[in-house]
Amino acid sequence: MKIxxxxxxxxxxxxxxxxxxxxxxxxxxxxxxxxxxxxKRGMHHQHVGCVHAPSPEIAFLxxxxxxxxxxxxxxxxxxxxxxxxxTEYEDADIFDSAPEKFHRDPSTYKVMDRIQAFKERQKx
Amino acid sequence: MNxxxxxxxxxxxxxxxxxxxxxxxxHRNSEWTGLGPVLEEDIAFSSMAQDKIGHSLAMYExxxxxxxxxxxxxxxxxxxxxxxxxxLVEYPIGEYEFSLMRHFFFDMAxxxxxxxxANSTFEPLAMVARKIKGEIKYHTMHAQIWINQLGxxxxxxxxxxxxxxxxxxxxxxxxxxxxTHEEILAEEGxxxxxxxxxxxxxxxxxxxxxxxxxxxxxxxxxTPSYGGRFGSHTPHLQPMLEEMTEVFRIDPSAEW
Amino acid sequence: MYGNAYIDPSLAPNKLTQDEDPIKLAEFExxxxxxxxxxxxxxxxxxxxxxxxxxxxxxxxxxIIGSLPEGTWITRAPGFRRKLALIAKVQDEVGHAQLLYSAxxxxxxxxxxxxxxxxxxxxxxxxxxxxxxxxxxxxxxxAWLIDAGAIVNQLANSKxxxxxxxxxLDRICAEESFHLKYGHDNVVYLATGTPKQRQMVxxxxxxxxxxxxxxxxxxDKISVHTETLMKWKVxxxxxxxxxxxxxxxxxxxxxxxxxxxxxxxLKKNTETGLWEYTEPDWEEFKRVINGDGPCNxxxxxxxxxxxxKGRWVRQALLSKDSRYVTPLV
Numbered sequence: 001m002k003i004x005x006x007x008x009x010x011x012x013x014x015x016x017x018x019x020x021x022x023x024x025x026x027x028x029x030x031x032x033x034x035x036x037x038x039x040k041r042g043m044h045h046q047h048v049g050c051v052h053a054p055s056p057e058i059a060f061l062x063x064x065x066x067x068x069x070x071x072x073x074x075x076x077x078x079x080x081x082x083x084x085x086x087t088e089y090e091d092a093d094i095f096d097s098a099p100e101k102f103h104r105d106p107s108t109y110k111v112m113d114r115i116q117a118f119k120e121r122q123k124x
Numbered sequence: 125m126n127x128x129x130x131x132x133x134x135x136x137x138x139x140x141x142x143x144x145x146x147x148x149x150x151h152r153n154s155e156w157t158g159l160g161p162v163l164e165e166d167i168a169f170s171s172m173a174q175d176k177i178g179h180s181l182a183m184y185e186x187x188x189x190x191x192x193x194x195x196x197x198x199x200x201x202x203x204x205x206x207x208x209x210x211x212l213v214e215y216p217i218g219e220y221e222f223s224l225m226r227h228f229f230f231d232m233a234x235x236x237x238x239x240x241x242a243n244s245t246f247e248p249l250a251m252v253a254r255k256i257k258g259e260i261k262y263h264t265m266h267a268q269i270w271i272n273q274l275g276x277x278x279x280x281x282x283x284x285x286x287x288x289x290x291x292x293x294x295x296x297x298x299x300x301x302x303x304t305h306e307e308i309l310a311e312e313g314x315x316x317x318x319x320x321x322x323x324x325x326x327x328x329x330x331x332x333x334x335x336x337x338x339x340x341x342x343x344x345x346x347t348p349s350y351g352g353r354f355g356s357h358t359p360h361l362q363p364m365l366e367e368m369t370e371v372f373r374i375d376p377s378a379e380w
Numbered sequence: 381m382y383g384n385a386y387i388d389p390s391l392a393p394n395k396l397t398q399d400e401d402p403i404k405l406a407e408f409e410x411x412x413x414x415x416x417x418x419x420x421x422x423x424x425x426x427x428x429x430x431x432x433x434x435x436x437x438x439x440x441x442x443x444i445i446g447s448l449p450e451g452t453w454i455t456r457a458p459g460f461r462r463k464l465a466l467i468a469k470v471q472d473e474v475g476h477a478q479l480l481y482s483a484x485x486x487x488x489x490x491x492x493x494x495x496x497x498x499x500x501x502x503x504x505x506x507x508x509x510x511x512x513x514x515x516x517x518x519x520x521x522x523a524w525l526i527d528a529g530a531i532v533n534q535l536a537n538s539k540x541x542x543x544x545x546x547x548x549l550d551r552i553c554a555e556e557s558f559h560l561k562y563g564h565d566n567v568v569y570l571a572t573g574t575p576k577q578r579q580m581v582x583x584x585x586x587x588x589x590x591x592x593x594x595x596x597x598x599x600d601k602i603s604v605h606t607e608t609l610m611k612w613k614v615x616x617x618x619x620x621x622x623x624x625x626x627x628x629x630x631x632x633x634x635x636x637x638x639x640x641x642x643x644x645x646l647k648k649n650t651e652t653g654l655w656e657y658t659e660p661d662w663e664e665f666k667r668v669i670n671g672d673g674p675c676n677x678x679x680x681x682x683x684x685x686x687x688x689k690g691r692w693v694r695q696a697l698l699s700k701d702s703r704y705v706t707p708l709v
Contacts, residue, residue, distance in 0.1 A: 003678050006512050007452035008367055009155050010682055012216060017681045021499050024492040024687070028694060030162075032485075032707040049548075050482050050707035051164050052491065054697030057269045062164035064262065065171045066475055070555075082705045089422050154454055154467045158447035159682070161690025163478040170471040174464055181460050196459045220693055274696055281696035371516045372458035378574045380458035 033059035034084060035067050038075040045077055053078075127246060131312045134305030135246055136190060137208070138315060141303065141353055142237070143183030144209035147199055148361070149230060150176030151368060155217050168266060172227070175259045182252045189248070200372040204362040210352040212295035214361045221281075224274070225288035228267035229296035232332075233325045235264045240321065245313035268332055275336025282337055289338055297322070297348030382442040382506050382530050400425045412613055417543040420486035420708070431614050433487045434503070436545050440480035441498045441505035445679050447473040449513040450522055458516065465562050469523060472559065476552050482709050483544040490704060499684045507665060508591040510673030517570055517577075517584035523563025525588065525630060529595045531556050532626045533617075541613035544709045564633075571637040585634070586642045593643075593660040596623045627655040 003010060003017050030052045036045035048067045053059035059078040068076065087094075102108045127135070153173035160166025184195035192198060212230060217223050238260055241253040274281045300322035309315040330340050351357070372380065404423050411418065418424055447470045454470055457463040481491045497503040508526055513519050531553060538549035570581035597619040600606055609615040617625075628648070634641060645658045668676070 003681060005452075005678055006514060007448070008455060009159070009451070010678065013159075013682075013685060015681045015685045017677055019684070021684045022688070023496040023500065024691070028691070028698070029490060029492045029704050030694065030697065031702040031704050032482075034708055047708075049479060049551075050709050051478075052162065052704075053164065054694075054699065054702065055273060058273065058697075061168055061266050061269055065168040066164055066478060069167070069171050069475075080702075081707045082703075084708060086708065089419055151455065151463075154463075157454055157467055157470045158444070158451040158474055159686045159689075160474075161686075161693040163444070163474055163481070165690075165693075166474045167471055167478065170467060170474070174467050174471075177460065177464055177467070181464075200459065220689065274693070277696040280692055284692065367455050369458075370456045371453070374458075375574055375576060378577055379569055380462055380573075380577075 030054045032081040033063070033078040034081050035059075035063040036077040036079070037063075037067055037073055039072050041074055045075065050081060051078070056080075127312060127314070128308075130305070130308050131246075131314060132190070134303075134308040134312075135249070135314060136187060136192070137303055137305055138309060139183050139187050139190075139249070141208040141210075143180040143187070143198075144207045145213050145230070145299070146176045146180035146183065146234075148207070148209045148364070149213035149226075150174070150178075150180060151364070152213065152215070152217055153223065153227065156223065161220050169223075169227075172263050172266065175256075175263065179252075179256055179259075182256070186248050186252070196372070197376070200369045201376060202365070204357045204365055205355040207355065207357065207361060207365070208353050209357075209361070210295070210298040210301065211349040211358050212292065212298055214352070214358045214364065215295070216360060216364075219284070219288075221274075221284040221288040222291065224267070224270055225285065225292045226296075227263070228271050229292055229329065230299065231260065231263040231267050232329050233296070233299050233321065235260045236324045236328065237321055240316050244315060249314075271332060271338075272336050275333070275338050285336070286338055289333065290341065293341055294346050295349045297343070297346060298350055298352055300325070301348065301350040301353045303353055382439045382446075382533055409611070412541045412611075417546060418541050419543045420706075425612075427608075428612055428614065429487050431609060432542055432545065433484055433489050435614065436480055436484040436487075436542075437489070437494050437497070438504055438506070440477045440484060440494065441503060442509065443473045443477035443480060445498075445505045445509045445683065446526075447477075448679055448682060449509055449511070449675075450519045452513045453516050453519045456516065462566070466519065469559050469562060472555050476548075476555070479548040479551060480545075482707055483542075483548045485707055486544045486709050488706065490706075495683075495687060499680055499687060501671065501680065504669060506595070507669050507673070508595055509679060510668050510676045511588070511591050512675050514587065515580050515584060517580035518588065520563060520566035520570055520581060521584045521588045523559055524567045525563070525592055525634075526595065527556055527559040527563055528630055529592065529622075529626050531560060532622050532629075533596070536616040536622065539613070540616055547709070568637065571639060582639055585639055589642050590660060590664075593623070593657065594662075594665045596620075596626070598662050598665065624655055627657070631655070 003015050005011050031054070032050045032052055033056065034050050035048050037048045038045045051059050051062040051066055053062050056078055060076060063076050063078050064073075067073075150173045153169060153176065156166065157170040157173070158166065160169055180199070181195055184192075184198050187198065188194055193201075212226060215222070215226070238253040238257065241249055242257065244250040244253070271285070275285050276282050300318040302318045303309075306317045306319075310317050326343065333340050405425060408418070408422075408424060408428075418428075450466065450473075451470050454466055457466045481494060484494060485491055494503070498505065508522075513522060534549050534553050534556065538546055538553055540546055540549075567581055570577040572578075600619050606615060606618075627646075631641065631646065631648075643658050645656060648655050667673070671677075
């Protein structure tokens with residue numbers, strides 16, 4: 001039996017439709033790299049996704065076309081996923097109180113009333 | 125721009141050759157889209173195919189401005205004997221190692237060619253050469269990294285890559301088949317010539333291949349696959365053109 | 381390009397919430413109700429994970445298999461403009477597959493395993509891709525209307541609860557808008573072109589209408605199953621709602637070009653505001669999804685061969701000290 005396709009590429013590739021598929025073995029795949037992209041000089045690199053690749057060089061080749069084939073980009077970082085140390089979401093409470101630190105909040109420093117009162121006192 | 129009438133014809137011949145190479149190779153490489161060896165490489169290879177076709181379009185546009193037909197007509201309405209591509213680009217995509225080795229040989233030559241053309245006295249071409257520099261640079265990075273990593277990775281990969289190298293090398297030498305107007309091109313500062321290009325190319329590719337654990341045949345032992353530049357092609361080209369133009373030819377006067 | 385996750389109605393509703401820690405489940409559901417996203421390492425109900433993997437995986441398979449019907453014409457696109465655009469479009473579908481597989485991987489299923497399941501027929505993909513693109517005009521209809529349907533679905537799903545899927549969909553939706561414009565442009569050129577071109581596009585539309593009506597899947601009866609999936613923001617809209625949105629947006633545009641849809645009963649009920657149509661042939665839908673469509677065998681054989689041809693490349697560069705780990709995405 002032969003596949004008679006409308007796609008000439010498929011006909012050229014002479015597929016044997018009866019052939020049994022040999023499943024890929026466990027971990028017949030490359031490691032993953034996380035991709036960080038800088039849109040413009042002066043901006044931070046941003047995490048945009050991952051690629052499967054056997055080496056950082058190939059990860060870069062892949063990242064460039066998967067994440068920067070349209071739109072602006074000036075720089076790419078690729079980092080082995082396994083090298084990223086990430087916090088646990090269940091520990092997210094360690095960040096909870098950060099927005100409440102009044103002594104870091106510029107809007108809590110209100111001195112105009114004091115200056116005004118001082119000026120009034122000077123006048124009298 | 126001070127280009128003589130003879131120079132004008134020489135430029136046309138050269139542009140056809142460059143553009144036809146890019147179109148046919150871009151077309152061939154686009155066949156991998158959706159069928160590549162790994163998703164990410166599928167994407168990268170497809171981008172380079174698009175770049176190549178885009179480069180050929182830029183060349184055909186220059187030709188149009190020099191009085192030739194519009195790019196679609198040039199690309200989609202000629203038969204094989206009117207094409208000036210080298211044999212290397214005509215072959216079907218084959219196995220991945222074949223496509224990869226062809227891409228390596230071709231793009232290394234392309235990078236040098238456009239580096240030379242960036243200083244051409246023919247300004248429209250020099251302009252395009254400067255504009256596409258970055259794209260071609262990526263193509264050569266892609267090719268070199270792959271060759272370097274696959275060349276000696278395993279016994280199988282080494283065998284496959286060496287076999288692909290042996291098959292494509294004589295075809296690759298066909299890139300540098302001299303044209304009829306080499307001297308005029310050189311005299312008028314348009315392009316230094318295929319001989320110079322071939323020398324630079326060989327100097328560039330040899331150490332990369334050797335470092336990757338591959339053997340480069342001695343050039344004197346090889347008969348380059350010539351003829352393409354003069355319209356004599358492998359049997360692969362005409363069927364490819366028929367396929368490529370199947371829809372276009374339903375009605376060439378229609379807007380698709 | 382994707383319709384909707386196919387939930388086989390004959391399957392018994394799963395035990396969705398049993399055996400889960402009630403406190404964690406309540407926290408999880410409260411998070412979703414508050415509009416917060418779930419991230420890969422969060423606690424999640426087993427069924428949530430299972431359904432998401434199934435759905436994102438189906439979506440990813442649909443993209444990679446979906447590259448084949450249009451890829452049929454990749455070597456024959458007429459003229460530079462179409463040639464470049466079609467290659468770029470098919471390439472984008474492969475790119476979408478990559479993004480979606482990555483999102484699914486974060487739930488713990490490696491890519492290779494998903495691809496094995498695709499090729500062995502264990503997991504499904506969108507049914508429409510089991511139909512052939514017989515002429516160039518079919519690719520135009522696919523690029524316009526199948527992608528339009530996909531956008532309806534993906535926009536809905538991009539408001540879902542799972543972070544990595546939502547992020548992938550945001551990127552995908554942005555790219556699909558190029559596909560939609562390209563497809564529309566392509567159909568318009570054919571419909572307003574020569575009589576031959578017009579005939580080509582009409583025939584393609586007639587061929588593709590039944591699969592398009594199948595695209596969002598059969599009416600889903602509200603069951604405990606779908607209710608929970610909707611509460612968890614895994615399933616975002618009912619199949620019928622999405623079909624209505626699609627018909628409402630695109631039927632007028634199709635009619636505007638003077639093209640005929642092969643359903644005499646298709647009309648908008650001015651009172652209900654809903655579209656009425658002849659019920660699609662769901663028997664055929666089931667038959668095709670279970671393997672007996674015009675192109676099922678070819679699609680899987682092509683994918684299988686691509687996998688096999690690429691295997692030596694992947695194996696040559698495997699190394700012991702660079703083991704696969706689940707990506708972060």
